[in-house]
Amino acid sequence: MSAFDTFPLGQPAFVSHILDRAAHLRGDDAKLLALEQRPDARAYVVQRDSLVVKQEADGPRALLRIDEALNFGANPGTIFLGLREGAAVFGMGISAVAVEKLLPRSDVAVNELRGMAMQGVVPPDQLSAIAMAKSMVNWHQRHGYCANCGTRTAMKEGGWKRDCPACKTEHFPRTDPVVIMLVTAGDKCLLGRQKQFPPGMWSCLAGFVEAAETIEDAVRREIFEESGVRCTDVSYYMTQPWPYPSSLMIGCTARATSEDIVVDRAELEDARWFDRTEATLMLKRQHPDGLAGPHPFAIAHHLVGRWLQTDAGTRA
Incomplete structure (x- = not known):
């Protein structure tokens, strides 16, 4: 299989x-x-x-x-x-x-x-x-240990809480929201490379949602910060729990209003536009230059695949 x-x-x-x-x-x-x-x-x-x-x-x-x-x-x-x-x-x-x-x-x-x-x-x-x-x-x-007073805390509620016996502060596990998005411009999609990726692998851009920030604003901000591309029409697709260490990947799509790329080298090794043909070959691991898209176990693969499928259906 x-x-x-x-x-x-x-x-x-x-x-x-x-x-x-x-x-x-x-x-x-x-x-x-x-x-x-x-x-x-x-x-x-x-x-x-x-x-x-x-x-x-x-x-x-x-x-x-x-x-x-x-x-x-x-x-x-x-x-x-x-x-x-x-x-x-x-x-x-x-x-x-x-x-x-x-x-x-x-x-x-x-x-x-x-x-x-x-x-x-x-x-x-x-x-x-x-x-x-x-x-x-x-x-x-x-x-x-308690983040409020430094005392050793105790596991409670079947492991879903830790209580501080000194200051009585209750501590609960956190989940960090992360936006991950496929930005498109007509027949092209924007993908990026991080330094730790395997050779030839490209994926969707992503980043943490900040305090008092909407999902839509986080998508627009992260895309602009990492690639210099402005976007609009942010739409939600689906979420994926991501235990590294405990995040919730919020899959979104957006439409680019600019196409010139200025890569933030502190965040990405590179970013570029890929047309539908290249993106299809990358997901299938059939690109002639050995380029590959994200693995099917990751939500990024499904963002790209959904775009290709929807686009194919529109053009049929």
């Missing part, structure tokens, strides 16, 4: 959710403990950008039994992610020291999540739950 089959147009990674979040259970410690102790309880174990998986004959298994997770060295604290067919699913962290001990083993692997998602190693319908686990575990690891 190809990446195009795994993530068909309009269905990037991390958007198909298999869990009932069951938020009403988060405040019931006794109930959560009982669910965790049931034999059907499962957990995703994450360490930074990687996932611990059990190696089996038919491939790696990401959803571990609680006893398996603990035996692999996962931290005992669990984050309640939700219910799957009545069974509880949790997120668990694991230390770098414990991961080092796992590396020589043949029955377990610690693999980078992005690579597994792109290769279709993990079932696509599990990626959203894994993204939740990754975001939440990383949040707890980075927010162990």
Whole structure:
């Protein structure tokens, strides 16, 4: 199965959710403990950008039994992610020291999540739950102390809150909004390159929404700051949770009112216009110069693909 089959147009990674979040259970410690102790309880174990998986004959298994997770060295604290067919699913962290001990083993692997998602190693319908686990575990690891007074905080509400025992401040996980947009000018679309991209890869421009800023203003500002292109007619397409570390990609389109490009080299390595033919070849990985568009697991691929499909339908 190809990446195009795994993530068909309009269905990037991390958007198909298999869990009932069951938020009403988060405040019931006794109930959560009982669910965790049931034999059907499962957990995703994450360490930074990687996932611990059990190696089996038919491939790696990401959803571990609680006893398996603990035996692999996962931290005992669990984050309640939700219910799957009545069974509880949790997120668990694991230390770098414990991961080092796992590396020589043949029955377990610690693999980078992005690579597994792109290769279709993990079932696509599990990626959203894994993204939740990754975001939440990383949040707890980075927010162990009160930002108000510096006191060590305690996990509450099934892992969805941290309380400060000293100043009583409540801390909640945050999601950072990011606009990602395809700007078009007639039969051309604007794509950019960042220094960390693989050779030949181009993608949509993107940036964080700032305080007291609308999505539309963020799109116009980011496009102008990074490329010098002015745009209008901003439209919303779809969103994609993005667990790096915990963002929400807000996919948009816009129409350019200017075409001269002035690249901000601090943000981009380059930016340029691509016509429909080039963009099609890039998404299919068939460009004669080896240029490539974004991978189907990312929303940027679907922004470009939707534009090409809509344009083709208009011209048919």
